[in-house]
Amino acid sequence: MSGTSSTDTLNRRRFLSGLAGAGAALSSLPAKAESAKPDPAITEVQDWNRYLGDGVQKTPYGMPSKFEKNVVRRDVSWLTASPESSVNFTPLHELDGIITPSGLCFERHHSGVAEINPADHRLMINGLVDKPLVFTMDDLKRMPRVNKIHFLECAANSGMEWRGAQLNGCQFTHGMVHNVMYTGVTLKTVLDEAGIKPNAKWLMLEGADAAGMNRSLPIDKALDDCMIAFGMNGEALRPEQGYPLRAVIPGWEGNLWVKWLRRIEVGDQPWQTREETSKYTDLLADGRSRKHTFVMDAKSIVTNPSPQAPLKYKGRNVLSGFAWSGRGTVKRVDVSMDGGRNWQTARIDGPVFDKSLVRFYVDFDWNGHEMMIQSRAMDSTGYVQPSKDELRKVRGVNSIYHNNGIQTWLVRSSGETENVEIG
Numbered sequence: 337m338s339g340t341s342s343t344d345t346l347n348r349r350r351f352l353s354g355l356a357g358a359g360a361a362l363s364s365l366p367a368k369a370e371s372a373k374p375d376p377a378i379t380e381v382q383d384w385n386r387y388l389g390d391g392v393q394k395t396p397y398g399m400p401s402k403f404e405k406n407v408v409r410r411d412v413s414w415l416t417a418s419p420e421s422s423v424n425f426t427p428l429h430e431l432d433g434i435i436t437p438s439g440l441c442f443e444r445h446h447s448g449v450a451e452i453n454p455a456d457h458r459l460m461i462n463g464l465v466d467k468p469l470v471f472t473m474d475d476l477k478r479m480p481r482v483n484k485i486h487f488l489e490c491a492a493n494s495g496m497e498w499r500g501a502q503l504n505g506c507q508f509t510h511g512m513v514h515n516v517m518y519t520g521v522t523l524k525t526v527l528d529e530a531g532i533k534p535n536a537k538w539l540m541l542e543g544a545d546a547a548g549m550n551r552s553l554p555i556d557k558a559l560d561d562c563m564i565a566f567g568m569n570g571e572a573l574r575p576e577q578g579y580p581l582r583a584v585i586p587g588w589e590g591n592l593w594v595k596w597l598r599r600i601e602v603g604d605q606p607w608q609t610r611e612e613t614s615k616y617t618d619l620l621a622d623g624r625s626r627k628h629t630f631v632m633d634a635k636s637i638v639t640n641p642s643p644q645a646p647l648k649y650k651g652r653n654v655l656s657g658f659a660w661s662g663r664g665t666v667k668r669v670d671v672s673m674d675g676g677r678n679w680q681t682a683r684i685d686g687p688v689f690d691k692s693l694v695r696f697y698v699d700f701d702w703n704g705h706e707m708m709i710q711s712r713a714m715d716s717t718g719y720v721q722p723s724k725d726e727l728r729k730v731r732g733v734n735s736i737y738h739n740n741g742i743q744t745w746l747v748r749s750s751g752e753t754e755n756v757e758i759g
């Protein structure tokens with residue numbers, strides 16, 4: 337029997353006798369004949385098997401196990417000057433399946449998290465409309481509702497990697513992405529209610545944060561598949577994600593997904609705001625800039641193994657990662673273990689939705705040899721994720737945004753894994 341800890345409660349002691357029978361049964365299990373050293377995890381009765389656990393309502397809003405405290409968002413302290421205009425990163429190597437838990441969705445704010453009482457929040461629609469409107473949150477919640485699962489990727493995701501391998505961990509190289517189920521109203525529903533004029537071509541979405549962040553959105557995209565969402569993963573949006581209302585612009589760069597959404601102006605041309613002129617444009621080699629780079633191209637990342645999740649065992653292992661495309665669904669993911677010489681098709685498991693992450697696996701045996709692991713996504717338009725060199729050929733080396741090049745992880749024979757690039 338293992339020793340009892342000093343935190344034992346009276347309750348626990350009282351129930352010790354009650355559970356003695358069960359304990360005796362477990363400890364009388366025959367030890368495995370072939371195992372030289374008995375494993376106390378199986379031969380000893382554990383505390384949690386002997387004492388009563390916490391009752392209901394210990395945590396009215398449930399939290400992860402204390403043994404999961406590594407599973408957190410992280411920032412890179414030198415990346416930005418202040419925490420209000422900054423970013424943190426989703427711990428991709430700790431996740432599985434396709435849904436990002438709400439508390440782990442990376443955050444990107446230009447002026448901090450606005451704290452808004454939903455009772456005081458309004459959404460205004462003005463400009464080239466028949467009838468300017470102001471909605472309360474309750475108004476929006478009485479309109480026909482939809483649920484959609486989509487990824488959001490900041491255009492600057494992997495931006496540090498343009499000139500070579502930089503940050504050691506997929507959380508930092510690829511962690512500006514999350515995948516969430518949104519609940520809300522389609523943008524078309526609210527626009528139809530206001531009635532858009534025939535000459536309307538663009539919308540301007542504006543946030544209620546101190547940045548008043550705003551972006552121009554072409555009307556065709558708005559009417560096609562955009563939403564204004566008040567829910568994420570089955571509950572209200574988190575404050576960090578724009579509570580009480582945010583724009584959902586499926587497949588397009590995260591910057592367009594205006595949080596704390598308070599106004600939509602309808603116009604006939606783009607507004608040329610800061611976020612679509614001096615920012616979120618990329619300088620090409622010839623000195624010109626790319627304009628209105630909205631779509632996030634197909635991309636993938638192996639999350640396990642990766643620098644923060646080294647290989648621990650020889651023999652049976654699971655390689656895992658995910659892929660996404662802003663142009664549709666992911667059709668196939670190929671994985672190479674030798675730096676791109678040979679490729680095998682990974683097994684996609686779980687639901688495959690439009691403009692959503694898909695999860696892939698390769699079940700493999702590892703004999704301890706060094707590996708150069710890569711993954712390559714193909715989407716429903718036939719587009720194939722390029723290598724970083726192929727990207728640089730077209731885009732030069734002055735870019736920050738829209739780096740969807742193939743990532744390489746070097747797995748050493750110790751299992752330790754590093755961010756590298758092969759030429």
Ligand SMILES: Nc1nc2c(c(=O)[nH]1)N[C@H]1C(S)=C(S)[C@@H](COP(=O)(O)O)O[C@H]1N2
Pocket residue numbers: 441442443444445446447488489490491514542543544545547548549576577578589590591592593594595596
């Ligand atoms: N109002 C407002 N909306 C915003 C921002 C902001 O700072 N203010 N940041 C944008 C950027 S650059 C990105 S990448 C996404 C990040 O969304 P997230 O914080 O839910 O990850 O929100 C966008 N919407």
Ligand SMILES: [Mo]
Pocket residue numbers: 444489490491492590591
């Ligand atoms: Mo962003």
